[in-house]
Amino acid sequence: MATVIGGASGGSSPSIFIFLERSTMKTPATFYHAGCPVCVEAEHQIAEALDPDRYEVELVHLGEQKDRIAAAEAAGVKSVPALVINGAPFHINFGAPMSALKS
Amino acid sequence: MATVIGGASGGSSPSIFIFLERSTMKTPATFYHAGCPVCVEAEHQIAEALDPDRYEVELVHLGEQKDRIAAAEAAGVKSVPALVINGAPFHINFGAPMSALKS
Numbered sequence: 001m002a003t004v005i006g007g008a009s010g011g012s013s014p015s016i017f018i019f020l021e022r023s024t025m026k027t028p029a030t031f032y033h034a035g036c037p038v039c040v041e042a043e044h045q046i047a048e049a050l051d052p053d054r055y056e057v058e059l060v061h062l063g064e065q066k067d068r069i070a071a072a073e074a075a076g077v078k079s080v081p082a083l084v085i086n087g088a089p090f091h092i093n094f095g096a097p098m099s100a101l102k103s
Numbered sequence: 104m105a106t107v108i109g110g111a112s113g114g115s116s117p118s119i120f121i122f123l124e125r126s127t128m129k130t131p132a133t134f135y136h137a138g139c140p141v142c143v144e145a146e147h148q149i150a151e152a153l154d155p156d157r158y159e160v161e162l163v164h165l166g167e168q169k170d171r172i173a174a175a176e177a178a179g180v181k182s183v184p185a186l187v188i189n190g191a192p193f194h195i196n197f198g199a200p201m202s203a204l205k206s
Contacts, residue, residue, distance in 0.1 A: 029152070045188045049132070051154040085148045092193050 026056040032072045033081040034063040038095035042081040046092060055085075062101045069101060129159040135175045136184040137166040141198035145184040149195060158188075165204045172204060 031047040033039035047057050060068050062080060072082070076089035079097045083090045134150040136142035150160050163171050165183060175185070179192040182200045186193045 027152075041191060042193060045191055046149070046186065046193055049130075049154060049158055049188065050152045051156075053154075055152055083149065085152065088144060088148055090145060090149055090195050091197075092195055094194075 027054060027086065029055045029057045030072075030075075030084045031057060031059050031081065032062055032068075032077055032084070033059070034096050034101055035061055036080070036095040038093050039081040042092040042095075047083060062098075066101070069098065073098060130157060130189065132158045132160045133175075133178075133187045134160060134162050134184065135165055135171075135180055135187070136162070137199050137204055138164055139183070139198040141196050142184040145195040145198075150186060165201075169204070172201065176201060 029047070029050055031043060033043060043059065047059065050057055060072070062069055062072060072084075075084045075087065077084065077091070077098060078089075079091050080095050080101070081092045083092060132150070132153055134146060136146060146162065150162065153160055163175070165172055165175060175187070178187045178190065180187065180194070180201060181192075182194050183198050183204070184195045186195060
């Protein structure tokens with residue numbers, strides 16, 4: 001969507017400032033972790049490095065939010081930390097297997 | 104650093120546009136891959152998702168740039184695809200072991 005906010009009349013031709021508002025629909029990115037050292041580093045270095053203009057990052061601690069384990073497994077997550085973007089699971093290094101979270 | 108680029112004289116008080124230039128020192132992020140399907144997906148979904156304002160992403164195809172294998176291993180990369188940020192290696196899923204790239 002384009003928003004015209006007025007012009008500057010200085011100089012020969014009027015300049016009109018048009019601010020094009022980029023689509024604000026952000027891609028959801030879910031970072032599943034269990035609070036382990038590998039998880040914390042991946043969170044700081046990768047989850048927090050995603051472009052905030054294009055991605056809405058949700059951090060999910062599966063050790064504390066056991067109700068989210070089923071959704072993580074349904075998305076293909078087999079270990080944590082893992083980032084799910086556009087339905088695709090990306091396991092980052094290896095912190096712990098999902099089985100360890102279910103005990 | 105602040106750059107004053109002039110003002111608009113419309114309205115009661117002159118408005119001065121000050122564009123504050125944020126620090127342009129970007130963090131280097133090296134994405135090592137070998138062109139495999141796992142690599143290509145990780146490249147599109149993660150390497151390209153990093154915030155371009157804060158990160159300078161370099162894509163390195165280790166199958167083609169064999170001279171970069173030593174540096175990747177020195178950074179702790181053991182398989183590809185892998186992203187190295189601030190000297191820390193993050194293996195993303197599993198595409199191929201480094202040994203496969205050295206044959």
